Amino acid sequence: MPFVSVPPVMPPTSDSLIVARGLTKRFGDFTAVDGIDVEVHRGEAFGFLGPNGAGKSSTMRMIGCVSSPSDGSMHVFGLDAATHGAQIRARIGVVPQLDTLDTELSVKENLWLYGRFFDLPRAECRRRATELLEFAQLTDRADSIVDNLSGGMKRRLSIARSLINEPELLLLDEPTTGLDPQARHVLWDRLYRLKQQGVTLVLTTHYMDEAEQLCDRLVVMDQGHIVAEGSPRDLIARYSTREVLELRFAADGNEAAAAQLAGIGDRLELLPDRVLIYADDGETALTETHHRGLSPESALVRRSSLEDVFLQLTGRSLAD
Amino acid sequence: MTILLRIIPAGFVVRRPQRMIERHVVAYRRQWLIIVSGFFEPLFILLSVRAGLGDLVGEVSVAGRAVPYEAFVAPALMASSAMNGAVFDSTGNVLHRLKYARIYDAALATPMSPADVAMGEIGWALLRGQMYAVGFLGVMAGLGLVESWWALLALPACLLVGFAFASIGFLATTYMRGFADMDMVNTVVLPLSLFSATVFPVSAYGDLAWLVQVSPLYHGVALVRAANTGVWSASLVAHALVLLVVSLVALLAATRRVDLLLRK
């Protein structure tokens, strides 16, 4: 068989927009991303969850072709990221973790000068800038200098700017960190609209409500590895119970109570300030608690959330 | 050829550095006063020399002729202001964009390359330096310090000086930790602007005259002075080559540094 060099283009499996195989990123001795396999399909909203330092941002930077993998392969739009970085970047939008807006420029100028980086004609940049200002609800701030905007406005502008090249794929690194609830909900709404328009979203977050709201599918990362993968609902079903009973006992009483609570529900977790009982039926567990003669100061039955999954998988100790 | 290939970083791709310049043109539309004010520094120095120091010094010999001190200093000032403009545009401003405003991060997320960023910034510094050089030449002409039309060749000479120092400045900035390191820039620029045959002739150094050759500015001053007097010699080619080589090497190294810093 004659020796033939392998073409850089890898046929996408079905409609995979991103295919990473054995993706690894090392900084000196430290391995930030340790041989992960990820596939993101066209049109879906995909999330990377994990504590600080889990390797989410490193992975995002590799997808965005501003960081080259130490090992493994990364294909975006079927193009090899190692050799076709510029072509890939031309078709994606990036909202970095910390805004990289040009604070010396006005809102409008930020949009159309960024478009010029994509080599869009000036008139086209202006036309899209006007549309995006509308989309980001910033039309009346078009001529403000960016430095004078609120945090939420800056974030909306970041997202608007990332859309100037009409990307097929949008990368968002912690899009709503540090925003107030109103601003978060406005952003979620905008992201949902983009998804409706067929833009593929890839985001990192450590807000579980955000992941549940936005993501069709997600992976949980910890110390450079993927520790779980699936839809939010799948993950809750797989790694937690339907409900959680939270009990608080009088000062220092939690530990003693936990001993007496053994056996109730599927799993019990003792925290410094409360005891968690994971059970499919929280009310039954609470009744059983009372039966055993315990009277907690407060008791709360709630639905299990992605946060429970997250803490279960990545532990409760601080990563940094 | 192989050496050249080894120096040029693998990722040295130039697509559209002019977009970086476009950004600065828009950004400085609001701060045009800063740009204009840069022109006044060398002008003030020249006027100060004319008003006072010239009287103290009297006449100096240039190319075998005795000329007033201000006529000796003027071409050197033109070259050192090209250096100053280039250095300050490519250090403080670049550091701000690199580390604090993170404008290059934003650019590299698009199809722009590290070479586009480096060349765009250096190009902008050159453009700005060239505006000052044109203005300064006009002032020199107004004060009767220009001898012939050959003096127009001082402009490309300043372009070379700017290219060399903008590239070196940009490269140095990629190694800076913060604004405290900017002190170092002044510490290097000051001796260069005083000891490059600018304010007193090389003959003052005696046996150490060869040492002046180390300063890239010295080569620029030689070029500008030659343009102003219209006295040409083969050594000018060597002066120009020194500046060109320094510029290119620093530009390539700077591109590599941007790649290392921002695409890790």
Added chain:
Amino acid sequence: MSHLATPGPLRVVSWHAALYRRLWRVNVLSSLVQPLVYMLGLGVGVGTLVDRNTASGDLLGGGSYVAFVAPGLLVTTTMVLASGESMWPVMAGLRWSRGYHGMAATPLSATDIVLGHAVWTTVRSLIATGAVACVLALFTDTRSWGLIPAVVAAAFVGLAFAMPLMAYSIDAEMDGGFPAIQRFVITPLFLFGGAFYPVTLLPAAVEWVAKAAPLWHGVVVARAFTTPGGAPIDWLAVAGHLGYTLLFSVAGTLVAVRRLRRRLYP
């Protein structure tokens, strides 16, 4: 509050000093290198040209050019340093890192902060001019005990620039005006203010402007002390010149206190 408590301005100074501790090495190095470079370039290099010119002797009052430039170097160093320290750092204290707001949340008053700045600027001036004086002591033409009172005179000039500029910086909206001040006030004074040649050589109008600024007064005093074999010191003139610089310092301080109080405790 106990009568033994550290006075407010000194508490502000200790804050400045704590920040400076991270920078002083680079800073002191360049405080030594810069005057050395000026002395070699202007004093010795240009000085050779000047001293060779017989006409210059009368203009400089008989001394060498190095001896003439040295006090100018001393005083301009303080002017540049003190004015720089009273622009960006003041804006940072109010707008960027907001250190002044932190102080305002403690028992410190606006007066404490402004006086603290004055004391700290003086300390910095003394360090920087002290370094220049050390360099000057290396050259026989400029070595004298007169350097010590000259350093003190320089500190007066430092304050005369620091306090009005602090007052300006407190109310400045953006830092865009700072480079303009440097280019159109500080640099021209550096060049025309009497440091490099007698102001009498200047056109009359320029000469009067140069004499109106505090810099020239400090240079004259410093030069009186450092000129080798110079005339006996006219103490009344010294007091007059330094008193003139104090007008700027006091006026600047009063305005700065008023403005800062309005900004921090509205």
